[in-house]
Amino acid sequence: MIDLIRILGSDHIFKIIDFLKKNPDQNASFIADNLNIHILTVQRVLETLEKYGFVKSKEKRGVGRPSKIFSYLGGEFKVNLDKIFSGYDLKDKLIRETGIDKISFSYDVDKEIVNAILIGGKKGEKIKLDPKKGKFLWLVPPPDSKGETIESISKKAGIPLIDAIKFSLEMQDLEILEVIR
Amino acid sequence: MNIFSIFIGLFLMLLFYFAIHMIINRGKIELKYLLFILLYSLFVGTPVAYFNIFPERFNPIFYIVYYIVILLPSLGLELYNCMKGRQAWRIFILLFVGIVLILLSPTLETGRFLIILIGFLFLTGFFVYHFRYPHLNPMWLDDMAKKAAGGVEKKCRYSSKPVIVHIPSQKTSCSRSFGIFLLFKKKNAVVKISRDFHEMLGRPNMERYAEELVRRIKEKIKEEGR
Numbered sequence: 001m002i003d004l005i006r007i008l009g010s011d012h013i014f015k016i017i018d019f020l021k022k023n024p025d026q027n028a029s030f031i032a033d034n035l036n037i038h039i040l041t042v043q044r045v046l047e048t049l050e051k052y053g054f055v056k057s058k059e060k061r062g063v064g065r066p067s068k069i070f071s072y073l074g075g076e077f078k079v080n081l082d083k084i085f086s087g088y089d090l091k092d093k094l095i096r097e098t099g100i101d102k103i104s105f106s107y108d109v110d111k112e113i114v115n116a117i118l119i120g121g122k123k124g125e126k127i128k129l130d131p132k133k134g135k136f137l138w139l140v141p142p143p144d145s146k147g148e149t150i151e152s153i154s155k156k157a158g159i160p161l162i163d164a165i166k167f168s169l170e171m172q173d174l175e176i177l178e179v180i181r
Numbered sequence: 182m183n184i185f186s187i188f189i190g191l192f193l194m195l196l197f198y199f200a201i202h203m204i205i206n207r208g209k210i211e212l213k214y215l216l217f218i219l220l221y222s223l224f225v226g227t228p229v230a231y232f233n234i235f236p237e238r239f240n241p242i243f244y245i246v247y248y249i250v251i252l253l254p255s256l257g258l259e260l261y262n263c264m265k266g267r268q269a270w271r272i273f274i275l276l277f278v279g280i281v282l283i284l285l286s287p288t289l290e291t292g293r294f295l296i297i298l299i300g301f302l303f304l305t306g307f308f309v310y311h312f313r314y315p316h317l318n319p320m321w322l323d324d325m326a327k328k329a330a331g332g333v334e335k336k337c338r339y340s341s342k343p344v345i346v347h348i349p350s351q352k353t354s355c356s357r358s359f360g361i362f363l364l365f366k367k368k369n370a371v372v373k374i375s376r377d378f379h380e381m382l383g384r385p386n387m388e389r390y391a392e393e394l395v396r397r398i399k400e401k402i403k404e405e406g407r
Contacts (some may be wrong), residue, residue, distance in 0.1 A: 107343065143340055
């Protein structure tokens with residue numbers, strides 16, 4: 001939900017939706033070229049809008065790689081503040097690793113990031129992390145330590161607090177992190 | 182010159198090498214390290230000693246291939262650490278130049294022993310550096326790693342993720358021993374211990390243990406600097 005609110009705050013979304021309404025069935029690259037916006041920004045906006053059902057996409061096959069074309073659908077969206085703010089009180093809580101046996105990490109000591117979480121050994125499930133989440137997890141104190149607040153770790157990792165809380169909750173569900181108090 | 186004299190020469194070289202390790206390790210060498218040092222020294226020392234005594238039997242292809250295979254793991258690791266910015270280039274230069282000069286000796290007609298002597302001088306520089314910064318020596322690090330666990334709370338949980346200790350270092354350095362990896366960076370230190378080593382130490386509290394180990398090493402480096 002927070003991802004949609006974030007993109008609604010940018011100017012690009014209005015240009016992209018306006019363009020898509022006038023020119024349906026276009027791919028991100030075509031829109032980016034015409035609006036002179038970076039393709040990654042257009043992709044992020046379109047994928048988020050698709051996630052919430054405001055645009056639909058289909059695969060177009062032709063010469064070369066198949067491309068994804070988008071059309072505008074429109075619609076409404078309810079903001080559930082309770083859901084957004086659930087877990088926000090976690091920001092001052094101390095967290096640390098649980099140190100359970102089935103979890104191991106793939107990391108880079110020079111970049112100081114965790115690249116992936118391995119559940120159930122090397123042949124088990126692998127969860128790849130983006131660099132910011134990887135940095136956050138790298139900075140989480142070890143098991144049986146004093147712990148550190150999510151807010152403090154998020155500042156050091158350069159990750160927005162709300163994302164850090166969301167990520168911490170995900171990690172808590174996977175029993176990788178625990179809240180001390 | 183017979184085979185007996187070669188063995189005497191090798192024995193003296195091993196004794197010399199052992200003495201160096203006794204000094205840089207402050208008089209304590211575990212059996213597993215002693216065996217490793219002696220075997221590795223024999224592998225490195227035998228061909229160079231043999232071809233210095235019998236230069237007419239020198240085979241350059243065998244010689245180059247043999248030493249690439251034997252020395253690649255250790256020199257390669259030192260080079261990798263330097264390239265990654267994990268340690269000073271001077272360590273690699275001292276080691277590399279010292280070894281290459283000694284290895285070049287059988288190819289020379291004259292001045293063979295002079296070049297060996299210069300090679301040993303470079304290697305002495307390498308060992309002096311290890312004396313000044315003892316944590317670079319795996320044997321010393323292993324001993325210190327066991328001592329550091331002494332006063333730390335035991336029966337704690339383990340994580341495969343390295344522990345960050347927020348103590349800055351003037352010099353970056355990287356050292357490892359059986360089950361422990363230590364990286365001193367400008368802003369912090371990174372300590373990684375293996376699950377088996379953690380178990381062997383009695384499962385110490387990882388945060389406290391890493392802090393204690395880094396603190397002890399820093400104190401030792403400071404002491405040596407005085």
